Amino acid sequence: MSIHWLCMQAPSIYPEVRQGMPGECVLCDPESFFQSTHSTAHAPCDVLVVELSDAQACFDPYRLRNIFQSAQCPLTLVLLPGCCEPQMIAWLNAGADRCLPRESDTRVVQAMIRAMLHRRQGLVATYTEHGLLRYDSDTRTLFYKSERVPLTERETLVASLLFQHLGRYVRHDEIMQALCAVGRRGCAPALVSLYIHRINKKIRPFGVHIGFKRGYGYRLHADLSKQSIPTTVEWLGVFKDRKFKSINPKPPQPSPHHL
Template sequence: MAGTVMVVDDEFSIRRLLRATLERQGYRVVEAVRAADALPLIGNAHPDAVLLDLGLPDRDGLELVPLIARMPGVVLIVVSAREATAEKVAALDLGADDYVTKPFDSEELLARLRVALRQRGGEPAPPVVQAGAVAIDLDRRIVRRDGAEVHLTRKEHDVLAVLARHAGRVVTHDRILAAAWPGDHDARIEYLRIVIRNLRQKIEPAGEVGSVVANELGVGYRLLAG
């Protein structure tokens, strides 16, 4: 058994799709339709992960995010039709491990779930993170593309290291700024965008912007590991 996943969603078709998808991968699935049912059921079922819709009939799902995020060992992925940037940032800042927008690709959702479960389980980032043809050696601060070393500035290394330690997951602008510019309250998203642009020019193939460092519009960035 791969673990237990709770699906909190009031749409029967979504619950049915997620149940079929997850059970094929060996997960045990429990379901809740309302927020009022979800919290007690989490306490009883002890799920490894919760897939949470925000548009619940009795309560805004966003209000549940910090409550679930505080539960030890539980991965929380928001799966919602809400596309507003503010909603995504709020969910992530409140403690969600990831945010998937409906309609979603089942394989992508499974991949994000696996990444979040590994990281929440305390599995440290490997010393070398692979992202396509790019190998990021976190301990030695060495980056190679197709085997050849890529020379990065200190700030480019700092930003890439943050993304590599959370490979496969979206990292918000604020979290990257706090990690790469610690203590610098004047750091701005514009600085980050410049670093990302220069970083992409060095590690991504020409004409393939976003193939290694993906932009989550208005939210942050994600390193496409694998």
């Protein structure tokens, strides 16, 4: 899977988005890229991301018409400055697959690119979210937002088993068998508890921990008290001011003769 990023804006959001993206992500030079689009010799890719600036010349979607009309056309995501609906419509009409405001949250842009990569390859989503953490099975990497949670090879293996079996217990012998299949180091039964302890130290700050139940095994749990407050709750809070309360009608009181 390959991603080509065409940047016409400085500073670019490319460094933030690139972290945690599966596959190869290449930053392209706009001048040389547009010269190559006059022929079909430009390097192929799965997803092309076009990050536009405020310059008027950037609002010509037909500069990429050779890409859009190519038989091997990649899926194209255009990042527009601001939320300019006419320009967004123009890019979509010209052949772009997706458009987003450049100011979108990094996680939204990453999720859009991942979805386009999976669509390109005919795959379903390959990431699992639990609590504040996201596990990407393509890269076998654990993330908090766009930051990678550092795990060793064997810690990653144990965490992978647990994230792949959310909602059920993973037996001690299942983890032992998986650990023994990796590397040449010995696998004492006590190593399972050791790796579980190490993983817990790294994931507890994000409201997730691995619990153990005798006779069943290990299972991932999310601590709801440590989850972030939904933005809708914060948004509703703006109405809790004096002016709003003064115009907010009181609920009707029941009549004394009401039965």
